[in-house]
Amino acid sequence: MKTIYSKNHVLHNSLTELSGGKLVKPYECPERMDHILKEISRRELGSILAPTSQDLNIIYKVHDKQYVKFLESAWSEWTKENFKGEAIPTVWPSRSMNSKNIPNNIEGKLGYYCLANETSISEGTIEGAYESIKVVLTAADMLENENSIFALCRPPGHHASTDQYGGYCFFNNIAIAAEKLLEKGAKKIFILDIDFHHGNGTQEIFYKRSDVFFASIHGNPNDAFPHFLGYKNEKGIHEGLGFNLNYPLPIGTSYAEWTKCLDDSINKVKIFNPDALLISMGVDTFENDPISFFKLKSDDFFDVGRKISHLKIPTLFVMEGGYAIKEIGKNTVNILKGFEE
Ligand code: SP5
Ligand code: ZN
Numbered sequence: 048m049k050t051i052y053s054k055n056h057v058l059h060n061s062l063t064e065l066s067g068g069k070l071v072k073p074y075e076c077p078e079r080m081d082h083i084l085k086e087i088s089r090r091e092l093g094s095i096l097a098p099t100s101q102d103l104n105i106i107y108k109v110h111d112k113q114y115v116k117f118l119e120s121a122w123s124e125w126t127k128e129n130f131k132g133e134a135i136p137t138v139w140p141s142r143s144m145n146s147k148n149i150p151n152n153i154e155g156k157l158g159y160y161c162l163a164n165e166t167s168i169s170e171g172t173i174e175g176a177y178e179s180i181k182v183v184l185t186a187a188d189m190l191e192n193e194n195s196i197f198a199l200c201r202p203p204g205h206h207a208s209t210d211q212y213g214g215y216c217f218f219n220n221i222a223i224a225a226e227k228l229l230e231k232g233a234k235k236i237f238i239l240d241i242d243f244h245h246g247n248g249t250q251e252i253f254y255k256r257s258d259v260f261f262a263s264i265h266g267n268p269n270d271a272f273p274h275f276l277g278y279k280n281e282k283g284i285h286e287g288l289g290f291n292l293n294y295p296l297p298i299g300t301s302y303a304e305w306t307k308c309l310d311d312s313i314n315k316v317k318i319f320n321p322d323a324l325l326i327s328m329g330v331d332t333f334e335n336d337p338i339s340f341f342k343l344k345s346d347d348f349f350d351v352g353r354k355i356s357h358l359k360i361p362t363l364f365v366m367e368g369g370y371a372i373k374e375i376g377k378n379t380v381n382i383l384k385g386f387e388e
Contacts (some may be wrong), residue, residue, distance in 0.1 A: 048195050050087055050095045050184040055129075056080060056201040059175025061167040063133050070132070073167070074338055074370040077216035080201055082365075086376030088280055088373055092197075092383055098181035099188070106180060108226040109219055109252055114210035115187045116216060116228035117160050124153040125168070133167035155347035159374075162206070163213030163273065165349070176202055176217035183220040185225040190323060195362045197383055198224070201265045202369040205246035205327045206273060214244065214273060221327050221365045225259050234258065237360075239312055241351065242329025242367040243339040245293065247275025249327065251263070255287040259294050260319045265297035265306065266340055298340045302347040305332065309354060316358055323358045330378040336368050348378050352385025362386070 057077045064073040083372035106115065121249040125134040136157035140146035143243060149159050157168075179200040186198035204221055206214030209324065225236045238253070240246035240263035253259040268277040292315060317325060332341040355362060364383065369375045 048094045048143060048197055048387055050093065050197040050199050051182045051191060052084065052095050052199040053097055053098050053178040053182050053187070055178040056175050057360075058171035058178065059132055059202055061169040063135070064165045064169045065135060065167075068164060068243045071123065072266075073215070075202065075368070075379065076304070076372075077201070078372055079369065079375055080199065082372060082376040083199060083379050086380045091382055092380055094236040098178070098185040101181050101184040103177065103180060105226055105230070106201070106218060106223055109209065109222045111210040111311070112162055117156055118176070118212065121153065121157070121168050121171055122172065124156075128153060131193050133169045135167050136161045138163050160211055161213055162208070162211040166213050166215050167313065172217065178218050179204065180218050180223055182229055183224045183365055186365075187224040190228070190361050191231070195386060197364045198366065200366045203329070204248070204365070205240060205242060205367050206244070206248045208251040211248075215368070216248060219248045219252060219324050222249055224363060224365065225253075225325060226318065228323050231257065234325055235319060235321040236260070237319055237321040238262070238325045238327060239315050240315065240327035240367075241309070241329050241332065243331035243336065243341055244272050244329070244368060245295070247273045247276040247328050250276060250281065250291055253287065254283055254291060255285045257286045257290045260292075260315070261294040262294070262315060264294040264296065264308045265314065267297055269295075270298055272342065296341070299342060300340075301342045302344065302350075304353075305341060305343060306347075306350065309351065313354060313358060316360070321360060324355070324358060324362045326355065326362060326364045327367045328364045328379070328382060329367035330375060330382070331372060333369070333371050333378050335371045335374065341369075345374060345377055345381060348381035349385035349388075352382040353388055356386040357386070
């Protein structure tokens, strides 16, 4: 399997994450990629290719124009205020306020466009985020001639909604890839999200639509980030009713339990019969992940890939989360090798 990867992801390199009331080094860090690349080479998964030049206007099929403009100017607007740290919002249009007004002031705008403030914006964040889109678009292009491909995206994307960033995500890479495939003639796309966290952004983007089915297996939002979306009763609206499916699972879920949901979602893929299958692939379901609570073991990831491969549908794997840095390469490549077996 070929991997698409941009070394320029390092342009996004925030030094702070607000976690447990402290500013710590972000869990989502550039070294994650080094470990994955090393394992891809060591186990000879296939060639690693740089992204080709891409028309980025397709992002407006997914994201709001004003939101993109905000991301482009956020860092310079922030530094103009002479703040000493990275850009982190402190105020939101919460339930007791007016959520429709977009302030002029950068602190106001951060609150308007941010859904979770563990995600600091710093110099180069937007440039790094654009690299991730180039990676996923190049991979989507190549899916024409390959039956599977790995978009090694960083930063991740599935928490980014039409007009909000957070959860380490700025642009919704997998949603943009889905739009690209539809533009190229696909009629139906299935997005299966196996990251530990609910893909709230992807769900929101396609919630009213029947041409993109979204299914997600994740930590119950009662207990897990992003807390405010990802419940079982969210099934889509209008045209989209019946094309959104959530599998929230409890603290301590083992592979035996988790994989029942995978089997069920695979049946849904068969029924939907899409032209392409897009996997939001996080390996933060791993037992030793520092911010998650499932109990999947490294060997279980082979089985995940194997099961997905039985569908025999062109499959685009898109990297999302995974924060057990030492094992992230092994776990990621286990899924991809399992698929190739
Ligand atoms: C792409 C992705 O995986 N994003 C995840 C973002 C999660 N951010 C906040 C998580 C807060 C978890 N707090 C748990 C502390 C456990 N010691
Ligand atoms: Zn995650």
